[in-house]
Amino acid sequence: MPELPEVHTTATGLQKVLPGLKIVDVWTDYNSSFYAGKDNIKDKKYFKKFRIQIIGKKVIGAGRRGKNVLIHLKDDFTILVHMKMTGHILYGTYRRVKSRKSIKSIKWDPVEPETLKDPFNRFIHFVITFSNGKCLALSDMRKFAKITLLKTSTIDESLDTKHLGPEPLEKNFTFEVFKKQLNKKPSGKIKTVLMDQSLVSGIGNIYSDEILWKTGIHPLKCVKNISNSNLKKIYETVKIILRKGIDFGGDSMSDYRNIHGEKGNFQHKHQAYRKTGEKCSKKNCEGIIVRIKVGGRSAHFCSTHQKI
Numbered sequence: 001m002p003e004l005p006e007v008h009t010t011a012t013g014l015q016k017v018l019p020g021l022k023i024v025d026v027w028t029d030y031n032s033s034f035y036a037g038k039d040n041i042k043d044k045k046y047f048k049k050f051r052i053q054i055i056g057k058k059v060i061g062a063g064r065r066g067k068n069v070l071i072h073l074k075d076d077f078t079i080l081v082h083m084k085m086t087g088h089i090l091y092g093t094y095r096r097v098k099s100r101k102s103i104k105s106i107k108w109d110p111v112e113p114e115t116l117k118d119p120f121n122r123f124i125h126f127v128i129t130f131s132n133g134k135c136l137a138l139s140d141m142r143k144f145a146k147i148t149l150l151k152t153s154t155i156d157e158s159l160d161t162k163h164l165g166p167e168p169l170e171k172n173f174t175f176e177v178f179k180k181q182l183n184k185k186p187s188g189k190i191k192t193v194l195m196d197q198s199l200v201s202g203i204g205n206i207y208s209d210e211i212l213w214k215t216g217i218h219p220l221k222c223v224k225n226i227s228n229s230n231l232k233k234i235y236e237t238v239k240i241i242l243r244k245g246i247d248f249g250g251d252s253m254s255d256y257r258n259i260h261g262e263k264g265n266f267q268h269k270h271q272a273y274r275k276t277g278e279k280c281s282k283k284n285c286e287g288i289i290v291r292i293k294v295g296g297r298s299a300h301f302c303s304t305h306q307k308i
């Protein structure tokens, strides 16, 4: 699932290309009766309303809150996209073609840039067409993504964002704030607590593994048993690792691609995540990376230098 560095990469990419463009059309083939009555474009009725509300609107900017991409429009509207497991937003030129098999079904053929033709970019389920002829397309193999429309002025009170903890890369995210948030779950295991979006927003499976490997803390260690100096180390490492993720353009070990359809490079920098069975790369450590289940998720760590 895209985490803070990937969502950040997408949002900053969109901020470079979208402002000033007018929305001329929107299309989707997400449609599930499971979402009936929900504020989600997967509900047919909701999508109809969504379509009317956004067509003709100009984009004024793009941003991020937690793992949500925010596309701000004129007149106090914001499109919120949570990419979930396999979703990623693309931008470029597409050709809209009617499938020969069924007259109703539409396919979107990528034209340019060339990188949109990567097989991981071919699961298009949502497309916004802009006044310059270009499109924002959401590729989402497993169809778990969420798209909804919010009032820009009340985003922080919306169900999608109000539960989110502080942003770890913001200036006001001090060590005191970090400690206060973690201490809400004193018996929680550090790996689970770091990934809890209500405590700190944006960290998921990949970056929590890398943060704990670098700090030498075992993923199952309880918050209350971590010394103040080690908590400080984790706090500093959260910022370092997330910034590193952004510097490398995000992580594309799985489906993630940037808005041009290109891979990020953080997957080449992993020291723990999906390194099961490999020798630990920490200097003078003879350990091996192992994998265990924590709260239904996998944790990868060095059984020698990461202490419980």
Ligand SMILES: [Zn+2]
Pocket (backbone or CB within 6 Å): 280, 281, 282, 285, 286, 287, 288, 302, 303, 304, 305, 306
């Ligand atoms: Zn080690």
